[in-house]
Amino acid sequence: MVVVMDGRASAEQVEAVIMRLEECGFSAHPIYGVRRIVIGAVGDRRVLNSLGLETMPGVERVVPIMKPYKLVSREAREENTVVRVGHVAIGGSQLAVIAGPCAVESREQLLAAAHMVQQAGAAILRGGAFKPRTSPYSFQGLGEKGLKLLAEAARQTGLATVTEVVDEHSLELAVEYVDMLQVGARNMQNFRLLQMVGRSGKPVLLKRGLSATVEEWLMAAEYIMSEGNGQIVLCERGIRTFEHSTRNTLDLSAVPLVKSLSHLPVIVDPSHATGDRRLVGPMARAAVAAGADGLLIEVHPEPTQALCDGPQSLTPAQFVSLMEELRAVAAAVGRAA
Incomplete structure (x- = not known):
């Protein structure tokens, strides 16, 4: 209640x-x-x-609140929550674009990406230091070295930073270096991790699980908020269906639906949803039109050389073009980009 x-x-x-x-x-x-x-x-x-x-x-x-999720529900708070990440506001009138490589691979790679996305208009730099991969033989990230590189990139560009945490050790390290913590799709129902990030005091980016319902997604956010942390951004990143033409199926209907059910801001990750850079632009534009408060977009200086998710990463030139397109769409729906 x-x-x-x-x-x-x-x-x-x-x-x-x-x-x-x-x-x-x-x-x-x-x-x-x-x-x-x-x-x-x-x-x-x-x-x-x-x-x-x-x-x-x-x-x-x-x-009384009849829904199983209480604190994140629209009944608990009629006004939209605006999450502050450094100097960036997510959930207000400004479209928040988070961009950068899937993984921090080297100092040269990250700094090049950071300066490029900052110049194109991104507000937050993303980069994975801890990479939970399907295969144990795939690149797993640079760990604390990657976090230090994110901090250096932030100092040089003024961008806020976000990285994924996967367990207690990575969380303890990440809180010292970045502005926002990401809980990935595979960990959406890692309830102990959700409680720990809830107690961290840092803003949290919570991705929807691979096969999670909207209610399960909001219940995951409830775990975080029940620990006293209301600075939560929900991220729709596609769900697993029978369709194999794309990496996942992007559920854009979830954006207006969740915004009607919850006061938390909602962003969209078209990169992981489609797995194909040719589809990132159209889905990013559609997400803004559907009411998304922001976007999470993978950008790499040389996608063909990327150690992680190269096929879905935009080139610098493609990202610059997309940002111009997004400004037009955002203006059409009453937002700035």
């Missing part, structure tokens, strides 16, 4: 409601909006009527 506080409620009244909830075994999560404060409460609904919350000073109303 959520407890909606009156717009004039004092800090003492809010704290009194939180204390009452916690006394009765509920986990209380205050959510501060522009116009009001709501308190998300997770616990045994059977004792709801005995709490007497409606009669407490400053309480406007109590709203």
